[in-house]
Each structure stands twice: as C-alpha cells, then as structure tokens.
Amino acid sequence: xxxxxxxxxxxxxxxxxxxxxxxxxxxxxxxxFASQEMVARLRHRMGMDQPLYLQYVAYVGGIFHGDLGLSFxxxxxxxxxxxxxxxATFELVLVAIIWVLIIGVPFGVLAGRYKxxxxxxxxxxxxxxxxxxxxFVVGLIGQLIFSYGLGILPTTGRLSLLTPMPPARTGLLILxxxxxxxxxxxxxxxxxILLPSLAIAMTGIGQITRLTRGSVSDVLGKDYIEAARxxxxxxxxxTFKYMLKPSFIxxxxxxxxxxxxxxxxxxxxxxxxxxxxxxxxxxxxILRKDFNAVMGVILIIGLAFVAVNFIVDVLAGYVDPRIxxxxxx
Amino acid sequence: xxxxxSTFSSVGSEITVTRWASFKDQVGRSWYRFSRNPISxxxxxxxxxxxxxxxxxxxxxxxxxxxxxxxxxxxAFQPPSQSHWFGTxxxxxxxxxxxxxGYRVSLMMAAVVLGISVPFGIxxxxxxGYFGGWIETIIMRVTDIFxxxxxxxxxxxxxxxxxxxxxxxxxxxxxxxxxxHCRLINSITRSIKTEEFVQASQVIGSSHLRILFKDILxxxxxxxxxxxxxxxxxxxxxxxxLSFLGLGVQPPKPGLGTMxxxxxQHLPMKWWLTVFPSFAIFFLILGFNLLGDGxxxxxxxxxxxx
Numbered sequence: 001x002x003x004x005x006x007x008x009x010x011x012x013x014x015x016x017x018x019x020x021x022x023x024x025x026x027x028x029x030x031x032x033f034a035s036q037e038m039v040a041r042l043r044h045r046m047g048m049d050q051p052l053y054l055q056y057v058a059y060v061g062g063i064f065h066g067d068l069g070l071s072f073x074x075x076x077x078x079x080x081x082x083x084x085x086x087x088a089t090f091e092l093v094l095v096a097i098i099w100v101l102i103i104g105v106p107f108g109v110l111a112g113r114y115k116x117x118x119x120x121x122x123x124x125x126x127x128x129x130x131x132x133x134x135x136f137v138v139g140l141i142g143q144l145i146f147s148y149g150l151g152i153l154p155t156t157g158r159l160s161l162l163t164p165m166p167p168a169r170t171g172l173l174i175l176x177x178x179x180x181x182x183x184x185x186x187x188x189x190x191x192x193i194l195l196p197s198l199a200i201a202m203t204g205i206g207q208i209t210r211l212t213r214g215s216v217s218d219v220l221g222k223d224y225i226e227a228a229r230x231x232x233x234x235x236x237x238x239t240f241k242y243m244l245k246p247s248f249i250x251x252x253x254x255x256x257x258x259x260x261x262x263x264x265x266x267x268x269x270x271x272x273x274x275x276x277x278x279x280x281x282x283x284x285x286i287l288r289k290d291f292n293a294v295m296g297v298i299l300i301i302g303l304a305f306v307a308v309n310f311i312v313d314v315l316a317g318y319v320d321p322r323i324x325x326x327x328x329x
Numbered sequence: 330x331x332x333x334x335s336t337f338s339s340v341g342s343e344i345t346v347t348r349w350a351s352f353k354d355q356v357g358r359s360w361y362r363f364s365r366n367p368i369s370x371x372x373x374x375x376x377x378x379x380x381x382x383x384x385x386x387x388x389x390x391x392x393x394x395x396x397x398x399x400x401x402x403x404x405a406f407q408p409p410s411q412s413h414w415f416g417t418x419x420x421x422x423x424x425x426x427x428x429x430x431g432y433r434v435s436l437m438m439a440a441v442v443l444g445i446s447v448p449f450g451i452x453x454x455x456x457x458g459y460f461g462g463w464i465e466t467i468i469m470r471v472t473d474i475f476x477x478x479x480x481x482x483x484x485x486x487x488x489x490x491x492x493x494x495x496x497x498x499x500x501x502x503x504x505x506x507x508x509x510h511c512r513l514i515n516s517i518t519r520s521i522k523t524e525e526f527v528q529a530s531q532v533i534g535s536s537h538l539r540i541l542f543k544d545i546l547x548x549x550x551x552x553x554x555x556x557x558x559x560x561x562x563x564x565x566x567x568x569x570x571l572s573f574l575g576l577g578v579q580p581p582k583p584g585l586g587t588m589x590x591x592x593x594q595h596l597p598m599k600w601w602l603t604v605f606p607s608f609a610i611f612f613l614i615l616g617f618n619l620l621g622d623g624x625x626x627x628x629x630x631x632x633x634x635x
Contacts, residue, residue, distance in 0.1 A: 140596065140607065302478055
C-alpha cells in the first residue's frame, strides 16, 4: 500500500519534470524545419493540448494497459523498447548483486570475526576504495588492464561477434546459453559480464563488507554469545548457529538500497562497456529529450526498487523473528 | 583566565568565561582525538591539499591558459614527461593543469549543492521531527519519493529537461540532496524532543523557533558536520558521473568526469588522458571519506543515516 503511494508520487514528480519544464516534445520530435501547423497537429495527437491533469490521467491509464507512449527516438512504443533492453540490464545488476553477496558478506564476516587482523585491514581498504572510485573509473581501468593490457577479457558488448546468440528464453544470456546447452556461448557471455558487473558491484561490496563486519562484531559482544562460550559450546557451532543469522539482518535491510545504487551505477557502466541495456537506452533518451522514454525508464527503475524492498522486507521477517512479531502485534 | 579568577567579576561574565574555557577545552580534546587518528589526519591533509591547489590554480599550474579553449596541435597527445607531468590531450593542452582546474569545478559543485540543499533539508527535518503529526507525514513521504530512485538517476531525470550545463547539474543534484539531510535531522529531532531540557524550554514558554534553533539544532551539529564531509565526496562522485555522461561540465571547461569521458575514446594508447583524471577524482573523494570517517570517530556520532 505504502509502496504504491511512493510509485504514484514518483509518477507525478516525473510527469511534472517532463511536462512543465521548458522544451516542447512535439517540436523536438519534428525538428526545427517543421511548420507550426504540423507541430500543433502532433501536439493534438499526443494529447498535449489538453489540461495537465487530464494528460496525467491519460498517461496513468496507459500504464495499466502496458502503454508508456511512443518514443520519438526509435519511433516504437516505449514499453516494447524497454522490454527489449531490460533483460540485459537485469542480468548485469543481478550478477553484480551476486558479487556483493559472495564477496562482501563472507569478507565482512571474517573481518568482524577476526577484528584488527590483516584481513580486517584489507576489508577497510576495500571499503574505502570501493566507495571512493566512481564505477565508470573501475570499468575503464579494468578495461585498460584486463582487456587492452593482458588481453584476457573482452572490451565491450554482451557476446563476441562470432558467437551466435542462444535462443532467447529468459533474455539473460548466461541462462539462455545454459538452457541451450551451449557452453562456449556461456563462457563467452560470462567473460563479457565479468568486468561490467564488478564495476557496478564495487560500491556495494565496500558498503556490505563494512556493515557485515560491524554487525558481526556487535553480535559477538552480546551476552548470549558469551553464555554459549561459557557453556563450552564449540567455537564453530557458536559461529554458525548463534552468530551468523542475527548478523545478517543489518546488511540484508540495506540490500534494497544497494540494489538501487547498482541500478544507478549501471547508467555509467553500460556506457563504458557499450552494454545494450535499459540504462544506455535511458541515457540516449535523456540526451535527445525523448520524454516518454525517460519517464518509462524511470518508472521501471522505481518499480524495481519498490519490488526489491518488498522482497527484502519479507526476507528480513524470515531471518529475524523479532521483526515478524513486531509486525503482527 | 580560569574559572576561579573570574568569580570576582559579576555572575554573567563568570558564566561566559567558564563557557569559553570549556569550549577551548573541548576543541583541544577533539583536536587531540582527531590528530591521534592517522586516517582522519591523512584525509584532512588530502582535502586541504586539493583545496589549496584549486584556489591557487592559476599560480601553481604550469600552463594556466590551457584551462580553456586553448589549442596547440603540434604538442597534442604527448605522453607524460618533465614538462607535462600528466601528458597532453587531443588539442595539446596540459592535462595536469586541467586536472587542477577541474578540481575547482568539483569543489564548487560540492559547495553549491550542499550550500543549497543542507539548510533546506535541516529546516524541513527539524519541523517534521518536532511537530510530528500530518506535517511530518507529508514531509517524510515526499522524501520517500525522492529516495525511491538512485541519486544519479534522479539527477539525470531532472537534467533531461534542461540544456546540459554544470549550473543546471548543480541545481538538479541540490534538488534531490536535501532529502538525506531531512531524514537525518528528522530522526535526531524525534529522539531529542522528549529530553528534559526541551520540555523545560517549553515550560518556560520558549517559542517553537527558539526551541528548534537554540535547543535542538546545536545537538545535531556534529552529525551534520560528519554528514556534510561524507556527502562532499558523494556529490563530487555524482557530479563526475553526470559530466561523464555529457550532462555536467561542457567542454572546453575542464571537468574531471568530462576529461575521462573524452580520454576514454583514446584508450588504450593515450592512457594518460583517462588514468590521471580518474586518479584525481579518487584522491579527492577518498580524502573526504577518510576525513568524514575520522570526524565521526572524533565527535562520536552514532546517528542513523550518517
């Protein structure tokens, strides 16, 4: 309910930005040589001669039919365009989240468990560097070292030119190539996604590592851990049975924010790697003032953010019974 | 003068003297804690170095004229050397000079964005937290809408409506940045307003404004200071991203993100065009982050959202 409110607010905000601020979309679509009459006709066809609130109602009505308007740039429906570009971005961000989870979380647990060891110090450096380097810089330096320098990774795109696309099932090349049993395409897709996904994940890895570390060291100072130790419960058992689950809660709750920041990073990284995704499409739309496309992309991102936060809330309730009880009472 | 000496004078001045002494004492202690922490000291010196370089840019750079639309095609694409530390770009301008001038733009961006958005966010956060009720609901729900998008995407959306210039980019980022400060101050205010000194102030009939700005705001000061320092790095990061995408600093003006964007077209052979501006951004942002982290330890800020 509450997330729906956020989405409605977001759509109003974006609508205001797109329609009230200077620049006539009809004029931009037709170019400087179109006659006044043609512009007026297009404005009428797009419903732009109607009062603003009616335009908004029409726009929202369209959303429920999956209609986000026409893109001036590609001359296709925005929903088709987004459906075409979304899987590439989704794949990229998904792999980036996996990096955050398999690098950031274990690293944070070890750093918190062995506080002030060399591991902890490395995690501190990783966190500072991860947050301080812009994602496009990570991408470019990665390209410079691994693609141009060592020649072991491809520079741009999702697949090599010579690799045939696996038949589209999910739109995610890694999965599609696996489903088709095409392991050379799988390896190719994997080597293409490695650098961009890591570039996107850097910030998140830094943040999650520090947060996990802090939460692990908090939990380790709790009385019940002390009690478990005093009872002579083996260390391994204390770690896996009593320490891990409660320490995962703080990192889990900010996973939604991490996801959002990764979507933002995708706007920079897709540009670096010529990744044919939604963010690259969105940048083109923004540079060419293709308002319907801009609004469509932003709404999809808002929707994704709301959905991810919902999932995170459910997961948090699952991991932490205290949250569940609080909500029920 | 110590507190004992001042007991001879009137009561009022005694209070001011002890206050001054305790303030000096506090500053001394804070400085001690700050200076014992090598990380914050390193961050502080990095930020200070960049600020001094940026202010003195016309005097410390070897070719100040290269900051604009200067061309010297004969010396284009020179690799780093004695006369050009960071090499030269596609029209023969000294990259080192342009990096230092680029710092000016980045620091200006941080100052303008935070200068506009922080007071606005603080005010709304105070009002929302103090009055509560429907005022708080409205203000905080609006911040939720802004927070539903990554800052870069939101800034991109706002930028899309304008012709891209660095000034517009600053306004766009400022238009979203207040929400973070609003949330921070709101949560602090909510916890402070039930404290006894606030209730006492209410009982003796202080106006709402006085309570907000004289009683509650000073208690947010350290959290705000830490947040601003950390934010400066983050704003510079977002600004570099906007410039990289062509929506921030426009050539021939030197912006770090713009320079990287142009330099990346000449990878891998002209690597210096990308590597040095990249390192420059990293250096400045790292400085702000280290400094902010040190300040947080020094001021003992444990507030939510910092």
